[in-house]
Amino acid sequence: MTVLDSRIPDGPLETKWEDHKFSMKLVNPNNKRKFDIIIVGTGLAGASAAATLGELGYRVKVFTFHDSARRAHSIAAQGGINAAKNYHGDGDSVFRLFYDTVKGGDYRSREANVYRLAEVSNNIIDQCVAQGVPFAREYGGLLDNRSFGGAQVSRTFYARGQTGQQLLLGAYQALSRQVKAGTVELVTNAEMLELVVVDGKAAGIITRDLVTGRIERHSAHATVLGTGGYSNAYYLSTNAMTCNVTAAWRAHRKGAYFANPSFTQIHPTAIPSSDEFQSKLTLMSESLRNDGRIWVPNDPDESRAPGDIPESDRDYYLERKYPSFGNLAPRDISSRAAKVVVDEGKGVGPLKNGVYLDFADAIQRLGKDAVADKYGNLFEMYERITGENPYEVPMRIYPALHYTMGGLWVDYHLQTTIPGLFAIGEANFSDHGANRLGASALMQGLADGYFVLPYTIGDYLAPMLGQSKVDTSASEFAEAEAAVTGQIDKWLGQKGTRSVDWYHRELGKIMWDYCGMERTQQGLEKALSEIPALKEEFDTNVRVLGSADTINSSLEKVGRVADFFELGELMCRDALVREESCGGHFRAEHQTEDGEALRDDDNFAHVTAWEWTGDASNPNEHREQLEFDAVQLSTRSYK
C-alpha cells in the first residue's frame, strides 16, 4: 500500500489556487500550437475543456461516441447549478459553499479541491451568461435563484427544468466555434477502447468508429477523459442507455487508480419499473416530498385500490419512524426506508416495487389548482409515463441510482496516476466525497473544464516543449490495437446463446441487491462470488451477432458490459473494506441507534484508490489520507 501524493499546494486554503496558478509553468501562446491534446467525451466537462484549450491555441482532438457532441448525458440534468454569488444577500460566500460541500460529502472529499471548486463557481455563471445561456430572470432583469437540496441559502441558478441542457448547449456552441476556427477537430461516432501508455506516460488512444467499424490510433502529448459516471453498472438507473465506464476502466487497466468506487448516490424519487424489460428509470423532482405523503398498506396482501384503503390500514412509515422529519427525511434515509417496506412485501403497484406518494391531503388542504401550480409539469410527466393521473391516484415512487461520486483518482492538477492522463467531471472522484449535493454536478463539470484543467495541463506540457508526440507506428500502439481487434473478433466469433442485455440485467440485480442502498458484509461477499461466476458464463456464452464493419449496437454494448462486470466486483470489494457508513455508502453493521450513518473518522478518513493487477479479484489497495484544517469533522445532523 503506497501513500498517494495529491500535490496539494502549501499556504492558506483561501489563496492556494491563486498562488498555485502563479507558480505553475506556462506554455507561451506561440508554443501552444505545438502541443496535441486528446479529449474523450463532450459532456459539460469535455466540451468546456475542448473549447477552452482550443481558444488558448492548443491543437485539440475531441471524441464522442454520440452522433453529435450535444447528446452527452449532461443534457438531462434538470435542477440547476450552484454558485456562491450571494446575489440575494442571504449570507452565501465561497467559504459557505465550500463548507456545505465538504459537509454534504460526509467529510470524505479533499478540502483544497472543494475550496477551488467553490472559488471558480462564480466565474462559471459569468461565462455561461456571456455565452447566452438563458437562465431564469426576475422581473427586474437580474438572475433568479432558488434554494436546493436543503441548503440554507439561495444559490442555485436554473433554466426552467432544463439547466443541464442549456449549459451543455453553451459549451457545445463554444466547442462548435473552435471547430469552425480549426483549433479543435471533433470526431463523432468514435468510442475510445484503449489507452496507449508509452514509457509510463499516456501517449494516446485507440478508437472504434461506430458507423464504419474502423479502428484508429490517435497520439497526443496529453489525454483527458471526461467520460462520465458508471451508474449503469446497476443496469437500471436514471442515466442514459449508453452511459458507460469503458474509457475510464480501460485507463484503469493501464495503471490509473480507481478511487472510492462504492460511493454511489441513490435518488429517492424515481418512477418504479413497470416490467422486467424496462430499460431505464426516470427521476421525479424531490420537491414533491414537500407536499406528498409517503405510505404503504399495512397488509402485504392488500388488494384494494389505494383510495379505498382506510387510514387505519396504512403505514405512513417515514412519519412514523422519523416524526420530526417525516416525509422530508434525508435522501439516503428515505431511500433505505422504502427498501425496507418493499422487502417486507408491502410494495405497491403491479410488481409491488414502489411506495405511494399521495397528494390527496395536499389537494384537500390547498386545492387542486394550488397543487397544479406547484407541481403541474411533474404530474404531467408522471402521467405520460405511467398512464395514471396523480391528482386522482397516488403516485408510485422508488429509489434509483443516478450519480457516482467515485471515479479515477486524480491529484490537485486533475491528473491520474498515469502522467499525461487527466480525468475531469463525473469521471474523476475528487470533489463530492461520499455524497454529492444537488446542483453541484454541473458546477464541477464546468469548473474542471473551463477553469481548472486549462491551467494545470499547461504545467504538465511546458517541460515537454520540443518533444514530438509518440508516433502511432510505435509498438505500444500496435499492441493496444491488436488487443482491441482481438477482443472484437472473440465476441463475434463465439457461438453464445444469451443476449448482452440479459447479462447486463443479471449483473444489475446483483449490484442493486448487495451493493445498493444498504450493504452488509454477508451480501457483499455473496456478490463477490456471484459476479465472477456470472462473468465467466458471460465470457463464453454471450451472443453477439452481425459484423464489426458496420453499426452494431450489440458489439458496442458487449465491451461496456464486460467492463461493468470488473468494475462491479471492485465496487463490492471497496464497499466491503470500508467498514463504516458515510454518505451514500451505508453498511448495515455501522449505524446509529436511529438508523443513521455511523462514520469512523479514526480509521476511514481516507480515499481508497485501487490499482489493477491483472486479476479482477485481487486488486492492490492504496490510500490518500484526508486532512481537515478548515472544517471541523462532526456528525451530519438532520434534526
Next chain:
Amino acid sequence: MNLTLRVWRQAGPDAPGRFETYQAADISPDSSFLEMLDLVNEGLIEQGEEPIEFMHDCREGICGTCGIMINGQAHGPASQTATCQLHMRTFSDGDELVLEPWRASGFPVLKDLVVDRSAFDHIVEAGGYVTVDTGSAPDANLIPIPKDTADLAMDAAACIGCGACVAACPNGAAQLFTSAKIAHLNSLPQGQAERYQRTESMVDVMEEYFGSCTNMGECEAACPKGISIDFIAMMNKDYRKAKFQNRRSA
C-alpha cells in the same frame, strides 16, 4: 398487446433497403415504444437474426437522439412527444405499425432506422454561438435582461436537435431547427454583436443541406418541444436585414 411491425431494414448507407415484417407479441401497454423495440430485438437475437438498429439514448425526451417515422409521422401520433417518451398504451392491440428512418435527403440513412444528422452540427458551427473566450466574461448581472426576453430565448433554446422538423417537412427543410438557434441568440443582448453575420452564415449553410421552407407548418406539429414557427418569421426578417447590413459592412 400484440402488434405487427413493418420495419425498414437497410444494411448500410449504399445498400438497398426493404420492409421486413415482425410480430411484437405480449407487449405491456405500460412499456415505452423503444422498450417494445428492445423486446423485439431480444427475440431476433434469440432466433439468430441481427437486431434492428435504431437511435436512442436518454429515453426521457431531452438528448434528441431518438427519432422514428411511425406510420408516416415523425415521433409517432402523440403530440409534443419524442419517440422515447411514447408509450404503447397510445396504440391498440392488433395495430400494424410502419417504422421508417427520418425521411430527408439532408439526413442520409446509415443503417436500418439510423440516419446521419451531422448537417445540424455544421449549421451551428456556422455561427450558432456568442464569441466569448473562457475567462473574459463580465459579471453575470451586469446586463439586466427583461424576463419576457429571457423566456422567449428559452422557448427557442429548448430545441433538442432531433430533426423531426426536417423529417416531417414535405420539402425536407431545416428552417425550424435553424431559426430556433438564431432566435435564441439574436433575441438576447449577448447575441447582438454577431446578429447579422450569424444569421446569414447559418442560413447559407442550412441551404447547402436542406430544402426550402414553404410555410407548411408540419415542423411545428411534429416538434417534441413545441417550438413555434414564429421563430422562422423572426429568422427571415433578420436574414433580409442581414443581406443589407452585411453588404454595407463588407
